[in-house]
Amino acid sequence: MLTSFLPPLAKNLTEPASIALAQSIECQDILTPLCSQAIATAYVHQGSGGTPILLLHGFDSSVFEFRRLLPLLTAQSETWAVDLLGFGFTNRTAGHPFSPTAIKTHLYSFWKTLINQPVILVGASMGGAAAIDFTLAYPECVQKLVLIDSAGFRSGPALSKFLVTPIAHLAAGILRSPKVRDRISRTAYYDPTFASPDAQLCAALHLEVPGWREALAAFTQSGGYGSFSNKIAHIQQQTLILWGEADKILGTKDATQFHQAIANSKLVWIPECGHVPHLEKPQLTAQYILEFGQVKSGQI
Numbered sequence: 001m002l003t004s005f006l007p008p009l010a011k012n013l014t015e016p017a018s019i020a021l022a023q024s025i026e027c028q029d030i031l032t033p034l035c036s037q038a039i040a041t042a043y044v045h046q047g048s049g050g051t052p053i054l055l056l057h058g059f060d061s062s063v064f065e066f067r068r069l070l071p072l073l074t075a076q077s078e079t080w081a082v083d084l085l086g087f088g089f090t091n092r093t094a095g096h097p098f099s100p101t102a103i104k105t106h107l108y109s110f111w112k113t114l115i116n117q118p119v120i121l122v123g124a125s126m127g128g129a130a131a132i133d134f135t136l137a138y139p140e141c142v143q144k145l146v147l148i149d150s151a152g153f154r155s156g157p158a159l160s161k162f163l164v165t166p167i168a169h170l171a172a173g174i175l176r177s178p179k180v181r182d183r184i185s186r187t188a189y190y191d192p193t194f195a196s197p198d199a200q201l202c203a204a205l206h207l208e209v210p211g212w213r214e215a216l217a218a219f220t221q222s223g224g225y226g227s228f229s230n231k232i233a234h235i236q237q238q239t240l241i242l243w244g245e246a247d248k249i250l251g252t253k254d255a256t257q258f259h260q261a262i263a264n265s266k267l268v269w270i271p272e273c274g275h276v277p278h279l280e281k282p283q284l285t286a287q288y289i290l291e292f293g294q295v296k297s298g299q300i
Contacts, residue, residue, distance in 0.1 A: 003027075005042070005089060007208035015198040021067040025089065032109040034085075034102055035095070041110055042089035043082040047074030051120050051143055051293055054111070055081040058125030059151075060175060060216060062088030064202040065124065069278040072286035077293060080119075082110055083206075084130060086219050092211030099222035104133050111141055118143035120293050124278055125249070126151050129225035136231055145239040146289055149247050149275045152228045153254040153261075175216070176207055190246045190274040199279075232261040239265040240292040242285060244273035266292075 003010075003025045013019050024046065029038035044063050053073055057065040063081040073079040083090040085106035086098035096102070107130070111119070121142045123131025128150025135142045174180055178200070185195040185203060206212065239262045243255035259267040268288055270277040277285045 007205055009201065009208060010205055012201060013198060015067070015196075015202075017067040017071065018064065018198055018202050021064060021070065025063060027089075028110075028114065030106065030109050030113055032106050034097060034105055035093075037093060039085065039093070039096070039106060040091035041082065041106070043080060043110070043114070044070060045078075045080050045114070046070065047076070047078045050077035052115055052117065053077050053079045053289065053293070054115065054119040054121050055079065056084060056107075056121070056123040056127030056130050057081070057088065058127050060087065060206075061125075061127075061203065062206045064088075064205065065276075066278060067202065068282035069286055072282055073289060076290055080115065082107070084127070086215040088206050089209055092209065092215040094211065094214070097222075098215045098218040100130070100133055100225050103130055104137055107134055108138055108141070111138075120144045120146060120289070122146040122148065122289065123150060124148040125275065126225060128152055129228070132228050132232065132235070133225070135235055135237060136228070139236065142237055144292065145235065145237045146242065146292065147239065147258060148242045148277055148285070149244055149250055150241070150254070150258065151225055151250065153232070153257050154227050154229075176213075178204075187248050188275040189280055190244065190272050191280065194280055229257075229261070232258065233263070235262050236264065238292075238295065240288065241265055241267045242270060242277055242288055243267065244270045244275055244277050244280070246273060247275045249275035 005027055006022055010022050013022055024044045025042055027040050027042050030041045031038045055066045062083050066081045070079055070081055085103045121131045128147040129152035132152045135145055186192040189195060241255055241258050255267055259265050270281050273281045
């Protein structure tokens with residue numbers, strides 16, 4: 001049975017991994033310092049044993065991004081995936097701040113409430129920037145860090161924070177266009193056949209959540225995630241950098257820069273893969289993450 005708070009369109013999912021994830025999403029009210037009202041937060045929690053793994057999705061995405069990776073990880077380790085504040089199926093109550101600072105605060109409250117032990121933090125694309133930000137702010141929460149084709153080394157468009165609200169809403173609305181989303185999806189893959197109708201539906205379900213446009217516009221106006229290039233060297237945790245050799249979204253230059261900036265890091269290239277190894281090469285991605293989880297301190 002599908003989770004009740006998912007949009008009715010979820011009944012059209014066809015890939016077994018998509019259907020299984022749709023049946024696994026839970027929702028928990030999380031109290032945060034951001035407001036007096038608890039935030040209904042969407043997440044998936046499966047598996048047991050080992051150091052918990054926490055997965056953070058990319059921009060304008062949701063936990064569905066991990067539909068193929070998550071079951072491979074949960075076979076050997078307790079694994080969590082959460083919809084960041086302002087994204088996915090987590091509640092977007094009007095008046096909440098939607099910014100990197102708010103995301104970090106909400107994520108810490110989620111971690112404290114439901115996990116409350118050091119994790120292997122995995123961030124993909126924008127989720128990598130969120131993971132870096134969280135690791136720098138709360139190093140005690142993160143045992144190891146995994147960056148998958150991560151944002152965070154370069155700043156986004158500087159003018160985005162100066163967009164007036166109507167223009168920010170218009171820019172967000174463009175992302176609702178099926179043609180735009182299809183083009184972005186095909187660009188993200190090395191093999192564009194991965195951009196199937198089911199994949200398109202997984203990437204668009206959260207657009208039906210109330211407040212999607214408003215939250216995305218507010219996040220854009222906040223300036224989004226800038227560059228952490230002057231802070232990345234402060235990361236002390238062992239870090240695994242996974243990068244698709246054919247990433248056409250961020251390119252490949254940042255992979256080497258992350259590796260050079262983080263002293264205790266290892267860079268692994270994923271062959272014949274674009275921006276989303278966790279979707280295009282989930283078995284190989286899971287293998288690297290699980291092996292990394294077993295590496296002892298100083299052996300990376």
